[in-house]
Amino acid sequence: xxxxxxxxxxxxxxNAPAPDITALLDRAMTEDLVDVAYATVDSPVGQLLAxxxxxxxxxxxxxxxxxEDVLERLSERVSPRIMEAPERIDTVRRQLDQYFEGxxxxxxxxxxxxxxxxxxxxxxxxxxxxxxxxxxxxxxVARKAGNEWASRAAGNALGSNSIPIIVPCHRVIRTxxxxxxxxxxxxxxxxxxxxxxxLEV
Amino acid sequence: xxxxxQRLIDDHSAAVKRFLTASVGPTEAEDCFQETFIAALRAYxxxxxxxxxxxxxxxxxxxxxxxxxxxxxxVSVGAVPELPHHDPPAIDPALIQAVASLPxxxxxxxxxxxxxxxxxKDVADIMGxxxxxxxxxxxxxxxxxxxxxxx
Numbered sequence: 001x002x003x004x005x006x007x008x009x010x011x012x013x014x015n016a017p018a019p020d021i022t023a024l025l026d027r028a029m030t031e032d033l034v035d036v037a038y039a040t041v042d043s044p045v046g047q048l049l050a051x052x053x054x055x056x057x058x059x060x061x062x063x064x065x066x067x068e069d070v071l072e073r074l075s076e077r078v079s080p081r082i083m084e085a086p087e088r089i090d091t092v093r094r095q096l097d098q099y100f101e102g103x104x105x106x107x108x109x110x111x112x113x114x115x116x117x118x119x120x121x122x123x124x125x126x127x128x129x130x131x132x133x134x135x136x137x138x139x140x141v142a143r144k145a146g147n148e149w150a151s152r153a154a155g156n157a158l159g160s161n162s163i164p165i166i167v168p169c170h171r172v173i174r175t176x177x178x179x180x181x182x183x184x185x186x187x188x189x190x191x192x193x194x195x196x197x198x199l200e201v
Numbered sequence: 202x203x204x205x206x207q208r209l210i211d212d213h214s215a216a217v218k219r220f221l222t223a224s225v226g227p228t229e230a231e232d233c234f235q236e237t238f239i240a241a242l243r244a245y246x247x248x249x250x251x252x253x254x255x256x257x258x259x260x261x262x263x264x265x266x267x268x269x270x271x272x273x274x275x276v277s278v279g280a281v282p283e284l285p286h287h288d289p290p291a292i293d294p295a296l297i298q299a300v301a302s303l304p305x306x307x308x309x310x311x312x313x314x315x316x317x318x319x320x321x322k323d324v325a326d327i328m329g330x331x332x333x334x335x336x337x338x339x340x341x342x343x344x345x346x347x348x349x350x351x352x
Binding site: 007019031033034068072076 | 210235296316318347350
């Protein structure tokens, strides 16, 4: 047997230092080449994925362990130039932590509304103005958006909310007091309303 | 659907870095790596075909390596000791020098075939030649490497 390794083996086993991804991210940011920056955020209602464009927060998603699905949707609907950039998400993370600790009642964040349009966007903007701990019905929100007979459309718009918690669609319930639906699961809606003291009679 | 760019980084950055380390040496590889991925980010929104993204990235990397050689006309192995201690110092400077002494086509073909472990067909796609030509370049490159490095 040949004691000496072949040159092919030597090449195959060649070691290279890991690339400096942090430096790449810094430069990509400086040169405005990152259209969507994202990071995951842990929360009492499960893992969230926060994504920002230069305009503001565009998505806060319940990942349910499927980060790739969320990123693919962003790639399709916003831009494929997506990079993981935890520092760009620091403000969102801090405000969410404060919210879940019960010390923050209002989010102070720029929002990128580009994932919604038309009446749905009006509904979501109206929803964004519902105060902490307050409950509105689908019909209330529809009225605030300019068409009180469009509560079904309002429900659909809220179901497509890409920035839950921060655009507080959990504060919208059925006429008559039923909780209605919630994309992340009803237990999350209950948790958030309980946190805000909205379920106490 | 175009994969999120982060996935290209996760899946292919190590292979690109290995290819560049073999092509231009460990000192210059990081610069070429940065240039490669910045160029890729710029071009990504307009990219039509996404069925071989690794090949696409390596094509850009090869061009960056060629640019690099045009400017410096040599490889540098000097910075190997500056690597963090936990990195295994397994880059043989003599091997890097030997690869650098090859003509560009042979150098790229050998690096793609063995360092990034691609089949001849993919090597050919990246280099824009026939699989036979790729095979020939690899064969000649290895033959020359045995003469230079083995002695």
